[in-house]
Amino acid sequence: MTQQITDSGSQVPDDPQKASLGRRIAARPQLVLIGVLVLLIGVTFLIQPTYLIRDGSFTFAGLRNSLLFAVPIGILAAGQTTLMLTGGIDLSIAMIATASAYVTANQSPQGAVVAIILGIVVGLLAGTANGVGVGVFRVNPLIMTLAMSGILLGLFTQWATTIFAGSTRMPDFVVTLGQGTLWDIIPYAAIVWAAVAAIIVLMLRRTGFGRNLYALGDNLIASRLAGIRSWQVLVAVYALSGVLGAIAGILMGGRIGAVDLQLAGFLLLPSVAAAVIGGTSIFGGVGTYTGTIIGALILGVLQSMLTFLNAGEAVQQVLYGSIVLGLSWVYAAMSRSQ
Amino acid sequence: MTTTAPPTNETTSTTPRMRRWVQRHGWTTGVWITLFILVVWYATLIPKFGSFQVANIINGGTSWVFLAAAQAVVVIAGGIDLGVGGMLVLTSAAGAQYMEGQPFGVIILIAIAIFLGAMILNGLVGWVISVSKVPDIVVTLGSLYIFQGLALMILPKVGGGSSGAFRWLFTGSETGISSNPWPAIVVITIPIAIVAWWVGRTRSGLSIYALGSDPNAAFLSGVDARRTKIVSYAVAGGLSAIAGFSSLAISGVGNATTVGGNLTLNSVAAIVLGGVALTGGIGSLIAAVPAAIILFFFNPILSALGVNPNYAQVIQGVLIVLVMMVAGLLEWRRRRLK
Numbered sequence: 001m002t003q004q005i006t007d008s009g010s011q012v013p014d015d016p017q018k019a020s021l022g023r024r025i026a027a028r029p030q031l032v033l034i035g036v037l038v039l040l041i042g043v044t045f046l047i048q049p050t051y052l053i054r055d056g057s058f059t060f061a062g063l064r065n066s067l068l069f070a071v072p073i074g075i076l077a078a079g080q081t082t083l084m085l086t087g088g089i090d091l092s093i094a095m096i097a098t099a100s101a102y103v104t105a106n107q108s109p110q111g112a113v114v115a116i117i118l119g120i121v122v123g124l125l126a127g128t129a130n131g132v133g134v135g136v137f138r139v140n141p142l143i144m145t146l147a148m149s150g151i152l153l154g155l156f157t158q159w160a161t162t163i164f165a166g167s168t169r170m171p172d173f174v175v176t177l178g179q180g181t182l183w184d185i186i187p188y189a190a191i192v193w194a195a196v197a198a199i200i201v202l203m204l205r206r207t208g209f210g211r212n213l214y215a216l217g218d219n220l221i222a223s224r225l226a227g228i229r230s231w232q233v234l235v236a237v238y239a240l241s242g243v244l245g246a247i248a249g250i251l252m253g254g255r256i257g258a259v260d261l262q263l264a265g266f267l268l269l270p271s272v273a274a275a276v277i278g279g280t281s282i283f284g285g286v287g288t289y290t291g292t293i294i295g296a297l298i299l300g301v302l303q304s305m306l307t308f309l310n311a312g313e314a315v316q317q318v319l320y321g322s323i324v325l326g327l328s329w330v331y332a333a334m335s336r337s338q
Numbered sequence: 339m340t341t342t343a344p345p346t347n348e349t350t351s352t353t354p355r356m357r358r359w360v361q362r363h364g365w366t367t368g369v370w371i372t373l374f375i376l377v378v379w380y381a382t383l384i385p386k387f388g389s390f391q392v393a394n395i396i397n398g399g400t401s402w403v404f405l406a407a408a409q410a411v412v413v414i415a416g417g418i419d420l421g422v423g424g425m426l427v428l429t430s431a432a433g434a435q436y437m438e439g440q441p442f443g444v445i446i447l448i449a450i451a452i453f454l455g456a457m458i459l460n461g462l463v464g465w466v467i468s469v470s471k472v473p474d475i476v477v478t479l480g481s482l483y484i485f486q487g488l489a490l491m492i493l494p495k496v497g498g499g500s501s502g503a504f505r506w507l508f509t510g511s512e513t514g515i516s517s518n519p520w521p522a523i524v525v526i527t528i529p530i531a532i533v534a535w536w537v538g539r540t541r542s543g544l545s546i547y548a549l550g551s552d553p554n555a556a557f558l559s560g561v562d563a564r565r566t567k568i569v570s571y572a573v574a575g576g577l578s579a580i581a582g583f584s585s586l587a588i589s590g591v592g593n594a595t596t597v598g599g600n601l602t603l604n605s606v607a608a609i610v611l612g613g614v615a616l617t618g619g620i621g622s623l624i625a626a627v628p629a630a631i632i633l634f635f636f637n638p639i640l641s642a643l644g645v646n647p648n649y650a651q652v653i654q655g656v657l658i659v660l661v662m663m664v665a666g667l668l669e670w671r672r673r674r675l676k
Binding site for chain 2: 091318
């Protein structure tokens, strides 16, 4: 907001050659993000050489771990990205993920397919409720999803000892999906993420629904005058976010093997951070999912690095916060010089 | 609402004034009345309602009030501070670490030092937002992590403490449990009155409203946007520090593993209930006080009703959404009447 004021002042580039290089980079900010990603991988390698090289030869083990960290963040951040494009946010997505995983684990005796479908239905219902609150009743998204998070936490804390008192173990199929790898290189979870990513990217770029998201976030009134039924779009996109939350939660549960109510809560802020680092504006209308994917990968590598540093929870949190802050600062500076 | 009655001829001189009063203070008054009704209702629900219950509500509500006031100042200025909860955890951890075993005079000096430190640290957050032009929500997401990490560095294990006199100051008893609400009432009233006076009556305070309602108009009328932003965050830091002291005085020990994010979310819910618009520029600090106490008060009321605490959380979430829907409806009707 303050940007408008200061930007009206003149910004004369002092050195033309430098400015043109800067402009060339600024035109493709995602290249810089990839640069940051490579840099972080390099730093992690320097801290702990076994990250990339074991017994004298190259190994995927370290990168695979980082990727596994990144998968749930990336899928949750898909929800955040699509919502942020409309000027919204989903603070309940981590709780939706936990709730869905809980239901899937509980229904595992009924077979993996039924269990997964039921888990996704939970996400769909919670997301739709969010969408009705935001889209139809115009409740502020922060408040709506915050309240939804509290509601789900209360319900599932209660139900965990009553109607969902049974199994907390994930179906074997989901465990394989969460832990297994294809040809010992590509985790199945990453394949799921790739599928989700392809759908989201295509949806945002190629479908009317995707373009509506950008339009709503850019100018709600103009898009309504242009004939977009904003409430329908909002209900749909919040429902989509709920489903994405469910997928992330089920994969997360599969990786751990069993569920509890603290399963995904710690992923909420990283999911927002991934979208923001990837260049999605929290005010709506600007952003891409490809940027978010790189953001999630950066956070995944960062998690590996912090684990190797063995610095303890305290230093990890300070570093994590500082890096998220630093990256978004750099990104903001670059997109302004564009 | 009485304002919607059409003005008759003999009341034309008083009705607009009344209408303006209701428009300005209606919500605040409503929140106070709601709190009053809740207290009376609560008194009839439990077998014995005395000073012990009053003290319990006010003492426990103190940190909620200060956190809500901190959030209100930042939100009125057009921002949002997700870091206030982290600041509460950080200041209470620092207090517990350095105050333990000190004489009362030294404890007060330490408290002042922590208070000033919190103002400077959060002011720095405001400076970063202003310089980097990264959205508030993103920067404070980073600061939330950083504060939480710093708290863990200062106080790695649950422990530390303050002194009896310090605990008396916030709870009316040296053990933290008392029937004396007066110290807490004084502790709430004086700082809130000072900040409310500053926000409502001074040049620098009013510029917060100006910045929050329209940054460009504020700039054109001579408001220093950067300074105002920094000041609003610094004040929020100081208020969060008092919240931290209160929670330290009640629990008696510091705990750096408290999840600051949840406390932040409570503060956001409280100010919204208190009529502060998340878009900035609208609302009052005074209304945030009863709103925060109401939110804290939900739990004893619902437990007096015999509601399972898990369902209490569900009901709280549903009520917040309902209040927001009603507020949205009133706002929509008011705009249509204009």
